[in-house]
Amino acid sequence: MSTPTTAELKPAPPPVETIRIKVDGRELDVPKTMPDWQGKPQPTTMLQACAMAGLEVPHYCYHPKLPIAGNCRMCLIEFGTPMMGPDRKPVLNEDGSPKIARSVLPYEPDAARGAIACATPISPGMELYPSSAATKQMREAVLESLLINHPLDCPICDQAGECKLQEYSVEHGQATSRFVETKVHKPKQVDLGPRIMLDDERCVLCTRCIRFTRDVAGDDALGIVNRGSYNSIAAYPGRQFDNNYSLNTVDLCPVGALTSKDFRFQMRVWFLKETKSLCATCGTGCNITAGAREEKLLRFEPRQNDAVNGPWMCDHGRLNYKWVQREDRLSTVISTRTGSGTWTGVLAEVAEVLRNAPKGSVAMVLSARQTNEELYLLNKLAVLCGAITDSIAREGQGDALLVSPDKNPNSNGVRLTGVAYTEMGIQIPKIAAGIRNGQIKTLVVFGEDVTRHGLEGDVLSRLDHLIVSDVLPNETTQRAHFLLPGCAHIEKRGTFVNVKGRLQKFMKAVEPKGDARPEWEFLGELLQLLGRPENFKSLEGLFNQMAKDTPAFAGLEWSRIGDLGVNVKL
Amino acid sequence: MAFIVPAELEAELNELVTHYPQKRSASLMFLHAIQEHFGFISKEAAEWIASKLDLQPIHVWELVTFYPMFRQHPPGRHQLKICRTLSCALGGAYALHEHFCRKFGLDPKAHGIQTTKDGSFSVEFVECLAGCGTAPVMMCNDEFHENVSLSKADELISKCQ
Numbered sequence: 001m002s003t004p005t006t007a008e009l010k011p012a013p014p015p016v017e018t019i020r021i022k023v024d025g026r027e028l029d030v031p032k033t034m035p036d037w038q039g040k041p042q043p044t045t046m047l048q049a050c051a052m053a054g055l056e057v058p059h060y061c062y063h064p065k066l067p068i069a070g071n072c073r074m075c076l077i078e079f080g081t082p083m084m085g086p087d088r089k090p091v092l093n094e095d096g097s098p099k100i101a102r103s104v105l106p107y108e109p110d111a112a113r114g115a116i117a118c119a120t121p122i123s124p125g126m127e128l129y130p131s132s133a134a135t136k137q138m139r140e141a142v143l144e145s146l147l148i149n150h151p152l153d154c155p156i157c158d159q160a161g162e163c164k165l166q167e168y169s170v171e172h173g174q175a176t177s178r179f180v181e182t183k184v185h186k187p188k189q190v191d192l193g194p195r196i197m198l199d200d201e202r203c204v205l206c207t208r209c210i211r212f213t214r215d216v217a218g219d220d221a222l223g224i225v226n227r228g229s230y231n232s233i234a235a236y237p238g239r240q241f242d243n244n245y246s247l248n249t250v251d252l253c254p255v256g257a258l259t260s261k262d263f264r265f266q267m268r269v270w271f272l273k274e275t276k277s278l279c280a281t282c283g284t285g286c287n288i289t290a291g292a293r294e295e296k297l298l299r300f301e302p303r304q305n306d307a308v309n310g311p312w313m314c315d316h317g318r319l320n321y322k323w324v325q326r327e328d329r330l331s332t333v334i335s336t337r338t339g340s341g342t343w344t345g346v347l348a349e350v351a352e353v354l355r356n357a358p359k360g361s362v363a364m365v366l367s368a369r370q371t372n373e374e375l376y377l378l379n380k381l382a383v384l385c386g387a388i389t390d391s392i393a394r395e396g397q398g399d400a401l402l403v404s405p406d407k408n409p410n411s412n413g414v415r416l417t418g419v420a421y422t423e424m425g426i427q428i429p430k431i432a433a434g435i436r437n438g439q440i441k442t443l444v445v446f447g448e449d450v451t452r453h454g455l456e457g458d459v460l461s462r463l464d465h466l467i468v469s470d471v472l473p474n475e476t477t478q479r480a481h482f483l484l485p486g487c488a489h490i491e492k493r494g495t496f497v498n499v500k501g502r503l504q505k506f507m508k509a510v511e512p513k514g515d516a517r518p519e520w521e522f523l524g525e526l527l528q529l530l531g532r533p534e535n536f537k538s539l540e541g542l543f544n545q546m547a548k549d550t551p552a553f554a555g556l557e558w559s560r561i562g563d564l565g566v567n568v569k570l
Numbered sequence: 571m572a573f574i575v576p577a578e579l580e581a582e583l584n585e586l587v588t589h590y591p592q593k594r595s596a597s598l599m600f601l602h603a604i605q606e607h608f609g610f611i612s613k614e615a616a617e618w619i620a621s622k623l624d625l626q627p628i629h630v631w632e633l634v635t636f637y638p639m640f641r642q643h644p645p646g647r648h649q650l651k652i653c654r655t656l657s658c659a660l661g662g663a664y665a666l667h668e669h670f671c672r673k674f675g676l677d678p679k680a681h682g683i684q685t686t687k688d689g690s691f692s693v694e695f696v697e698c699l700a701g702c703g704t705a706p707v708m709m710c711n712d713e714f715h716e717n718v719s720l721s722k723a724d725e726l727i728s729k730c731q
């Protein structure tokens with residue numbers, strides 16, 4: 001019943017029809033069709049065939065998840081096709097192999113005529129020469145013309161280090177510029193929208209940004225104005241480029257033309273420590289790469305996962321990281337009862353409270369922002385104390401692309417670990433009533449300000465014991481008798497199950513502040529103090545133990561969950 | 571100032587759209603018609619065209635900024651267009667252009683169309699007017715003039731006033 005439905009278990013697809021070609025003289029069978037930007041099968045292109053042969057064809061305008069434009073010419077390569085006789089039969093060499101006609105310019109038969117690899121389909125017997133002298137020359141020429149009006153001031157450009165123009169120029173370009181004329185000047189520091197700055201002089205007019213916002217984000221907001229070398233990317237005068245996906249154009253822009261106002265000039269990219277994590281702002285769980293330097297978070301970027309977010313993420317999620325390192329972060333563990341300020345002291349007190357609590361006198365409100373592992377341990381704690389548990393639903397606006405109306409990252413985790421079986425929050429009125437009539441005397445809250453969700457201050461003030469763990473201060477944490485500072489997900493490891501049932505793991509990008517610790521760590525200690533020693537030593541062990549105990553996760557192992565997660569049965 | 575397209579013109583344009591497989595293909599014809607009527611393409615005009623053709627205004631603006639013949643500001647009451655393609659350039663087009671500019675206090679070196687402060691004249695270079703044999707040639711509003719000497723130019727101006 002509870003076998004995980006992972007991609008590996010799907011039946012193998014039927015065998016694919018292939019075409020035999022040669023790449024740099026090496027024979028290769030490539031599929032006749034390959035998925036296009038929307039995943040529909042289309043004739044395989046030269047660029048895809050070269051990639052299969054392990055050769056990257058340099059490109060600017062081509063992007064696997066955007067419609068093909070074929071405008072930058074960077075991907076030009078030399079090629080040949082089997083020669084046909086007048087009888088429409090292949091012409092053969094003396095050794096019986098087919099004679100290949102290299103494609104040449106009609107008016108200059110000595111010069112190779114390249115084809116743009118991104119948009120040219122392969123055909124049987126075709127030969128591709130991505131490493132030939134003629135191909136190299138084409139690349140040099142394209143780069144030279146792209147650099148004609150380019151500022152060439154990489155040392156002060158924020159894109160340096162992840163700029164395709166810089167990389168290709170080093171790899172495929174010429175060492176010096178032959179251009180002695182005056183460069184055309186174009187608009188710089190154009191305020192394209194609330195989150196994006198544009199430098200038109202750096203733009204190579206690949207139109208990735210235009211195609212993304214038109215075809216993926218569904219907001220046809222950008223275009224090219226003016227003519228010839230004055231061509232500039234622009235939004236309509238007076239209109240802001242402000243859709244919730246606008247920052248993806250910054251990732252897409254192969255050069256330093258589009259920059260994120262939030263990140264530009266904050267840090268040279270080569271100093272960033274990059275960590276694989278998730279966005280926890282909604283239930284979609286977009287995969288991200290978190291960039292940090294000296295324990296300071298500096299940017300989130302989408303990490304491609306075609307089962308979840310493709311290569312994109314929304315702006316709101318991308319920029320929702322600053323709160324993690326807010327000055328007023330909860331960073332001290334404290335018991336207001338005894339004034340104890342050490343983890344050992346406070347946990348011992350909490351254990352004492354829970355141990356002595358009569359059955360039915362404890363309730364727990366556990367956020368769907370906690371990880372599966374934490375919810376699993378919390379649920380154990382609840383069983384131990386005979387506590388009633390619930391969580392808080394967080395509904396908001398969704399959209400057709402990525403954003404989910406569920407603003408919790410782990411609502412399914414809450415359900416699968418048994419913290420709330422049905423609709424989240426239906427127990428809250430019961431808990432409130434229990435506190436009012438004196439039946440519930442101890443409340444454990446993880447990650448929610450319950451005063452905003454039906455357990456107002458006057459209700460909380462009737463409690464004998466309020467045990468709270470959170471990251472940022474709020475009215476509930478202020479009223480806590482025992483405060484256990486926890487971590488934002490970006491400061492710890494764990495797993496979430498997204499709205500579609502994908503279980504995904506995330507790694508720790510930065511250290512938490514002060515006393516704050518990953519909740520699963522101190523929950524393990526607490527269970528131990530309560531006489532339920534847990535035999536996990538690490539998060540891996542905890543995950544594997546949870547998987548054994550939780551039907552929906554049966555058969556899963558931490559080490560076997562890849563970076564892209566697995567589907568679980570909801 | 572509100573942008574109001576007369577009903578007849580709008581009806582004409584509505585009919586025009588039906589000639590094209592896609593509405594967008596009518597963009598240039600719309601721009602010509604609007605410029606002919608209003609003398610230039612204002613932002614309001616671009617937005618009006620965009621909404622008529624189910625486009626975003628930026629895509630009308632791409633055209634307006636691409637083609638030099640589309641004006642973003644009202645031209646003068648009299649429009650002097652001097653050909654500067656090869657024959658006319660050799661035949662004195664630049665001297666003619668400079669002559670007009672000096673007369674009206676405009677900058678002969680400036681790029682693009684220039685209009686006098688009082689709005690009476692605008693001067694601009696255009697490309698070949700197909701009168702290469704009688705260079706230099708120019709147009710004054712919709713009238714074509716050949717072999718335009720500087721004195722003929724002065725005559726033209728005086729006729730305009």
Ligand code: SF4
Pocket residue numbers: 202203204205206207208209210233249252253254255257258
């Ligand atoms: S701004 Fe960047 S993405 Fe957009 S066209 Fe220019 S180079 Fe391409």
Ligand code: SF4
Pocket residue numbers: 279280281282283284285286309313314315316317318402403404
């Ligand atoms: S869609 Fe949701 S998970 Fe994805 S980036 Fe936006 S808020 Fe984060």
Ligand code: FES
Pocket residue numbers: 058059060061062069070071072073074075076116117118119
């Ligand atoms: S990648 Fe731009 S033309 Fe092929």
Ligand code: FES
Pocket residue numbers: 653654655656657658659697698699700701702705707
């Ligand atoms: S060059 Fe002036 S009319 Fe042809």
